[in-house]
Amino acid sequence: MEKQATKSYERVVLVPTPGFSITVAHAKFNSLNPSNHLEFVSLLLSDNIFERDFGNLYDVIVVVNNNCKVPLQEYLAQKMEKEEPHEQVTCIIFDWIMYFAESVANNLKLPSIILNTRCPSNFVAYHAFFSLAHKVTFLYKDLPLTKFCTLEEALKLIAHVCNLRASAIIWNTMDFLEHTELSQLQKHYQVPSFSIGPLHKLASLTSTSLVEEDTNGIQWMDKQALRSVIYVRLGSLATMDKKDLTEIAWGLANSDKSSLWVVRSDSIPGTEWVDILPKGFEEGVGERGCIIKWAPQKEVLAHCAVGGF
Known part of the structure; x- marks a missing residue:
């Protein structure tokens, strides 16, 4: 009977210094x-x-x-x-x-x-x-x-x-x-x-968000079709004027696509969150849109409903 070839491995030996303190x-x-x-x-x-x-x-x-x-x-x-x-x-x-x-x-x-x-x-x-x-x-x-x-x-x-x-x-x-x-x-x-x-x-997943995350967006995406949602978020520091935000809002509404939009309370300096969105926008997008103040971004991007961001 033919002898089977023995699979070989190379071994690395790690010798750490004892008492290393950080x-x-x-x-x-x-x-x-x-x-x-x-x-x-x-x-x-x-x-x-x-x-x-x-x-x-x-x-x-x-x-x-x-x-x-x-x-x-x-x-x-x-x-x-x-x-x-x-x-x-x-x-x-x-x-x-x-x-x-x-x-x-x-x-x-x-x-x-x-x-x-x-x-x-x-x-x-x-x-x-x-x-x-x-x-x-x-x-x-x-x-x-x-x-x-x-x-x-x-x-x-x-x-x-x-x-x-x-x-x-x-x-x-x-x-x-x-x-x-x-x-x-x-x-x-x-x-x-x-x-x-x-x-x-190299590190375990922990939340480093300085803002409380809203999980309602995840629950809303669970009900959406595969790769059907546009995820929109401008980061934690960027601000804009009312005109730019209005353009984004009606662009999303007129796209006829589902969208998860993160709008921070301070997106427009000196404006309250309730006054940020243009009048009639939420009614216009209806069930196609979900607007929240902050999102667990890694979970959102990993969600199967996201089709673009």
Whole structure:
């Protein structure tokens, strides 16, 4: 009897360092629940962003960076003063928006690593805007941040991005998806870089919505035909004027298609939600339309009734 070929495998042996400890320093706003992450040490930084009104997103970023720097530095300095040889603080990893952490790392003579949750292509665009800003005249509408800050503020934020100097960078991507962009950025930053994305695949699904989600849209879609619904949502920050929203409303009504439309209460600044929709629109779409203030987006996009978005 002929002997069957034996299938061969290659085995990888992983030897982790024992006692590896992670401290998560998080602004109090939208902070994680420490009881759900017992493997980490949690440090809540006082950001004080609820104590004042903000004109735009740039103001929030500046205030968080200004307010969180001192408490983080004081905490780490005390910890390093008392630390045992086997409990040394060896590195700070920070989201690029939280650029104050790089200054803290430099002050404490610690290496720092930038964590970029946005894609490298986004950063290539930032570098292009910053380098061209003083050579050509930009139209205000051409910058991606103009909805959220002034042109001057946008350039200040981009300057922070371009001038970050850490020991390494973690990118939320894969090399084969953005090889050209990663090569360009490597020439600029000239530090080791690690492409470990997509990051959302590495964590369990949790809701990070800052607005209460309405599940009525899912229940309505359960009654709709396969791939028959147009899903319309403009994100969590974008605003528009009454004329633009009216155009969208009647476009959906005249399409004769079913639609799930997310209309935030602040879609039109200074307007109450009940006054946002044009008169007669809801009666015009009838059962073909479902309008809600917020939606569990991943569930909506995964729904079999969605035909376009």
